[in-house]
Structures are given as structure tokens and as C-alpha cells.
Amino acid sequence: MSLKTTMKNLIPNSVWMQLQRAKAKHKLAGYSGTQDARFLKFSANPWNKPNQEELRGQIIYYIHRIEKGLTHQSDFRPGFGRNALQSLHNLLNQWRKAHYPTTDTTYKAALSVVMAYIEKHKQEHEPLPTFLSTLFPVEELERTQTGNTLAGVKTVTAKEKESNKDKSFKELFEGRTSIRQFAKEPVDPNTVAQAIELAMKTPSVCNRQSYRVTLVSNPDLIARILTVQGGWRGYAYPPMLAIITSDERSFIYMEEHNEPFVDGGIFTMSFLLSLEYENLAACPLNLMCSDSNAAAIRKLASIPDYEVLIACVSIGHFQDQTLVPKSFRYPGSSITRVIR
Ligand SMILES: Cc1cc2nc3c(=O)[nH]c(=O)nc-3n(C[C@H](O)[C@H](O)[C@H](O)COP(=O)(O)O)c2cc1C
Structure with missing residues (x-):
């Protein structure tokens, strides 16, 4: 019998669990420390030499x-x-x-x-x-x-979106753009439910599907959440707001501690494309908030403590014509590194 098993048998289970927890905490602190150090060393901050x-x-x-x-x-x-x-x-x-x-x-x-x-x-x-x-x-x-x-800006029209369901994947993907100005009409929750259904095809680690979606359509609540979120200044509030979260309870090993963000992020992209397919306009919105702002959003949207905040998505109908940022893209070759 290994030393570990012998000890486990000798020590009361509750104490053994506390020891395991302390070990996990130590490991997580190390991982977070490495991550934090990399961020401090390389992020675009005044203490680092600009490059x-x-x-x-x-x-x-x-x-x-x-x-x-x-x-x-x-x-x-x-x-x-x-x-x-x-x-x-x-x-x-x-x-x-x-x-x-x-x-x-x-x-x-x-x-x-x-x-x-x-x-x-x-x-x-x-x-x-x-x-x-x-x-x-x-x-x-x-x-x-x-x-x-x-x-600069480009124009998006409601007309060009009417055929979204008949477009090739390339056309649909290339045509998706973040929309921040919506038509007045409300959003049918059934259409959003279909988009969520399609987005469930998102791959996730070990197929755990930890992502969750909270849909908010109460205008006052949307306004309060987006005021705390802070990235929606200057635009009228959207008719619907989705809050994407990931359930920590789907994860086990300490090495998985970032996985809720990865799976939640991939899901968010699928959801955006699915909304586009359903002819709904949308814009992803960051949830990189301070602890106090995160707590405020959790409270407003009744997000349980075991879920981590990933992003919001504002949802509405396309206006006849909307101006949107061009948001130019670099060529794929400029971000690709090939190791032979
Ligand atoms: C995770 C994430 C967070 C974002 N947060 C905001 C935000 O807070 N406010 C905003 O107006 N746009 C936000 N955006 C939208 C980006 O500005 C937009 O995706 C980017 O400029 C590319 O343009 P496109 O989505 O039209 O292709 C966010 C996008 C992502 C992916």
C-alpha cells in the first residue's frame, strides 16, 4: 500500500478533504501567480517599455x-x-x-x-x-x-439580412458585424431559444457544456446592468440582453481553472453566429469588471455564485440602415507561426 493510501486510511475523511483542499489551493495560487506575472511583465502598461x-x-x-x-x-x-x-x-x-x-x-x-x-x-x-x-x-x-x-464606418441594412438562413457559412460569418443600434420591435424569446439550441453544437472540454445563458428583457434591468458593465455608452438600450456564464461545478482538476472562460468564449461566438442565422442583430459585450461591479451584475441578474461571468450579448432587430464601425482585420498570415 502506498504511503498516500496508508495516510488516507489513518486520517479522518473530513481532515483528509481539508488537506486535499489546501493542496489544491496552493497549486491554484502557483498557477495564478505565473499568469499574473506574465500579465504584469508583458501587458501594455507604462511600467513596461513600449514596443x-x-x-x-x-x-x-x-x-x-x-x-x-x-x-x-x-x-x-x-x-x-x-x-x-x-x-x-x-x-x-x-x-x-x-x-x-x-x-x-x-x-x-x-x-x-x-x-x-x-x-x-x-x-x-x-x-x-x-x-x-x-x-x-x-x-x-x-x-x-x-x-x-x-x-471608419460602414452601413448594414435589414434587407441584406433577410436571406441569412440561405447564406453559405462563409457569407454568414463574413456578414456578421457587431450591431449597437436596434429597431424598436421586441425580440421573440422563441427565436433566441432557437439560436441557443443551435449554439449547443459548440465543442467543449470533455463535452461538459458548462455554459449558461441568462436572458434579460426587462428594460429597467437591462439599463442597470449595462450601466454597471460600462461598455454601452452613447447607445439606446437593446431590447434583450443575454449574459453568458460558465458553471464552475463542471470542472475538477486545478489545471482546468481557466477552462470555464475558454468554453464560455467559444460558446459566445457560436451564439453570435446563431443569432445572425436567426436574423437577429447582436453585439458581444465584455464582462471584465472589478469584483464590485461583477457582484452588482450578479445581483441584478440573479447569477449564482458558482457561475463565472463570460460576456454579455445585446440582442435586437436590425434597423433598416445602421452605421457600424468597420473594425478592419489583419490578414491571417500576420498572426500565423509555422513550426517545422
Ligand atoms: C469579448 C468581447 C467583448 C466586447 N465588449 C464590447 C463592449 O463592451 N462594448 C462594445 O461596444 N463592443 C464590445 N465588443 C465588440 C467589439 O468591439 C467588436 O467585436 C470588434 O470591434 C470587432 O467588430 P465586429 O464584431 O463588428 O466584427 C466586444 C467584443 C468581444 C468579443
Whole structure:
């Protein structure tokens, strides 16, 4: 008999369980420590020396913020985005100072979003805010960047979505876009139920299917949850909100501690595609909140403590026409590494 088995037989079961728990806790602390250290060492934070990838991530963040501001039509705010444009200006300066190529897609997309900003003001017959010319050479951009349409907004129509169920997978996937402005009509819970049914085809570790969906259609509750979530500013609230969670009770080994997020994330993508197939407009929304905000969302949506928060998905019907961020993509080859 092994020493472990002998000890197990000698020690009362409740004590043995506490020892096992302490061992698991120690292991988890080690794993989390390694993860935290990697994040602290490499994330795009001021204590780390800036490099091209960090700058790239931050530039895209600001491009996206400006693109979102450009999606507003009747509620467009001329001269918006001073802080985002100032940050973009600073980041582009750092980029040039580090001699990174100005032919790079990220750099070009940044100039493109500034062009889109200028164009939008022209379309709306609004003067450009004076701060813009202190940050960017407006005339030079107008001369050199008019053909640069990487960033900005595009139009999505309800008409193009009518045939979603007949589209090939490629067409459906390529056509999906995050929608943040919805038609007034309510969402039929049965249609969402069909989307969930289809999304159940999501693969999961050992087929455990730990993901859960909480559907909220009470407008007051949606407003309160999205106020805490914080990533839905400037848009009317959606008619329905799904909260995706993963049930920790599906998992056993300490090495699985991140798996709820992986399975929940894959499910979220399937759900988005399934909603698109059902001709419903949607936008994934992060749930990377502070502990106190997470607790508030849990309370508002009655999420049990044994589930981890993955993401929200706002759901509604397509408006006849909606402006959405272009959200350009890099080519697959730029993120692929082949080891031979
Ligand atoms: C996990 C996750 C969290 C997101 N959180 C937000 C959010 O809080 N607010 C928002 O407006 N968009 C959010 N988005 C949407 C992204 O901005 C969008 O997916 C990205 O720009 C790509 O555009 P696309 O979805 O139209 O292809 C999120 C997307 C993901 C996948």
C-alpha cells in the first residue's frame, strides 16, 4: 500500500478533504501567480517599455473608440472624441519615434480614422473642432489619405439580412458585424431559444457544456446592468440582453481553472453566429469588471455564485440602415507561426 493510501486510511475523511483542499489551493495560487506575472511583465502598461505590439493594441483601441463615435447619425456629436484623438496623436508620435514603418496597416488605419472623422463633419456640414488641426496635419491628410478607407464606418441594412438562413457559412460569418443600434420591435424569446439550441453544437472540454445563458428583457434591468458593465455608452438600450456564464461545478482538476472562460468564449461566438442565422442583430459585450461591479451584475441578474461571468450579448432587430464601425482585420498570415 502506498504511503498516500496508508495516510488516507489513518486520517479522518473530513481532515483528509481539508488537506486535499489546501493542496489544491496552493497549486491554484502557483498557477495564478505565473499568469499574473506574465500579465504584469508583458501587458501594455507604462511600467513596461513600449514596443510595437503594445502600441498597436492601444492605437486600435482608440481607432475603435472614434469609429464608434462616427456611427451616430441623428444623435451625432460634432467635435466628439478630443481625448481619443489626443491619445491617438501621442501614440502615432511614439510609433514614428521608434521608427516603426508608417506603411504598417495599424498606422494607416489610424490616419484613415482621422480622415473618416473629417469626412463625417463635412457630411454633417459641421466645422472641424479647432483641436484637430493642432493634432493632425488636416490638409496634408486630405491630400494624401483620401483613398485610405481602412477605418471608419460602414452601413448594414435589414434587407441584406433577410436571406441569412440561405447564406453559405462563409457569407454568414463574413456578414456578421457587431450591431449597437436596434429597431424598436421586441425580440421573440422563441427565436433566441432557437439560436441557443443551435449554439449547443459548440465543442467543449470533455463535452461538459458548462455554459449558461441568462436572458434579460426587462428594460429597467437591462439599463442597470449595462450601466454597471460600462461598455454601452452613447447607445439606446437593446431590447434583450443575454449574459453568458460558465458553471464552475463542471470542472475538477486545478489545471482546468481557466477552462470555464475558454468554453464560455467559444460558446459566445457560436451564439453570435446563431443569432445572425436567426436574423437577429447582436453585439458581444465584455464582462471584465472589478469584483464590485461583477457582484452588482450578479445581483441584478440573479447569477449564482458558482457561475463565472463570460460576456454579455445585446440582442435586437436590425434597423433598416445602421452605421457600424468597420473594425478592419489583419490578414491571417500576420498572426500565423509555422513550426517545422
Ligand atoms: C469579448 C468581447 C467583448 C466586447 N465588449 C464590447 C463592449 O463592451 N462594448 C462594445 O461596444 N463592443 C464590445 N465588443 C465588440 C467589439 O468591439 C467588436 O467585436 C470588434 O470591434 C470587432 O467588430 P465586429 O464584431 O463588428 O466584427 C466586444 C467584443 C468581444 C468579443
